[in-house]
Amino acid sequence: MVSHLFYQTGTRRPTLAEARGIYMWDVDGRRYLDGSSGAMVCNIGHSNPNVLAAMRQQMEKSTFGYRLHFETEPSEQLAAKVAAHAPEGLEKVFFVSGGSEAVESAIKLARQYAVVSGQESRWKVISRLPSYHGCTLGALALTGYDPLTTPFSPMYQAMPKIPAPTAYLDKRDPDNEQTGLHYANMLEDKILEEGPESVLAFIVEPIGGASTGALVPPRGYMQRIREICDQYGILLIYDEVMTGGGRTGKFFAADHWPARPDIITFSKGFAAGYSPLGAMIADDRLVNSVVESGGFLHGFTYAGNPLACSAGLAVLEEISLQGMAANADAMGQLLKQELTNLMGRYPFIGDVRGQGLLLAFELVQDRDSMAPLPKEINAYLQLVDIAYANGLIIYSRRTRNGLAGDHFLVCPPMIITKEQIGEILEMLTKSLDQFADQNKLPVNKAH
Secondary structure (H helix, E strand, O other), rough: OOOOOOOHHHHOOEEEEEEEEEEEEEOOOOOEOOOHHHOOOOOOOOHHHHHHHHHHHHHHOOOOOOOOOOOOHHHHHHHHHHHHHOOOOOEEEEOOOOHHHHHHHHHHHHHHHEEEEEOOOOEEEEEEEEEEEOOOOOHHHHHHHHHHHOOOOOOOOOOOOEEEEOOHHHHHOOOOOOHHHHHHHHHHHHHHHHHHEEEEEEEEEEOOOOOOOOOOOOOOHHHHHHHHHHHHEEEEEEEEOOOOOOOOOOOHHHHOOOOOOEEEEOHHHHHOOOOOOOEEEEHHHHHHHHOOOOOOOOEEEEEEEEHHHHHHHHHHHHHHOOOOOHHHHHEEEHHHHHHHHHHOOOEEEEEEEEOOEEEEEEOOEEEEEOOOHHHOOOHHHHHHHHHHHHEEOEEEEEOOOOOEEEEEEEOOOOOOOOHHHHHHHHHHHHHHHHHHHHHHHHHHHHO
């Protein structure tokens, strides 16, 4: 059948028939375990009856109310609930439809705050390499991932980058505070290089997403970047599009450190795939200054959509009622240990990392050098396809700025059980055995 849809590549997948809990079925009846929650989105599992009921109830009332014409109960209630979860002082919420929009909103609020507060020289937003912050041009300017950015680089103003804290590649101890300071101080060096008066903000994924494969910062890193931002009057933005909503074991990854951000971006697990929804959460002082100056010069048609917000409310209630963040913490520890155990069987697994149910493993030629597998075998695609054929969905990216290396995210919904983790490991082991056989890689079957 000819498709009129425009996909990213020519690769086609089976047609989805239904999805429930952590499982999905195609129209031929094949079952798949959603081991990546889609794109780390379906945090509470598929077809949750309470969320569907809340959406049906809202659909009977209204499905759209433009924010300049009406306030809506779902958006007001959801904003209050999000603010209650956010770090102290971050009480202003601006709704969007997705992560890229949330990031665009954050950098534009930061810039408008600088303008209205007499700091017009500040416009540069420092980010990390590699990183991913979205696919719109403003978000791409912050992104450090060459395959996605290079074709469009003439169309935007590139922003300064510092290296991500890849201690595992650099043979540094992530539990040593000096390691954290080593990487964090690169931010101060970059600020001084660019000129402090020109730097507006630093944006960082507190725990890495797809570009770095669940990279957890070394000890002391987050606290030090907060100190540096304070020293130079720079805003600190946490991109929690992937980490927010309980996936790392706390509602926001910001809660893992005493390093409060000025702005948080939030999406993906916010409405957990039930409706497009995202948010920017900002410090009162920023928003108040901008609003008093005449208003935020920004907005989207579907911002605060009542149907999307009703879904978001129901999702947050399910996360709370079912203790999903705590389950993500407990099951994440178990799954991480099981993934680490696979290193004994597969010498080509070079690293296992992550927090809660945001986990990844990386494939290498050699653990001592951490040299990546040959680029031409396209391991990051090959293993995903093998796992998919075995009924397991995982997510992959190139590790080294999108140019080389292979890591795989294993991020099941937060409702996962111990028994279902066993299913993941069974299918993943079968897939890694097949991958090793196809590429003549060593396997220690005694483990």
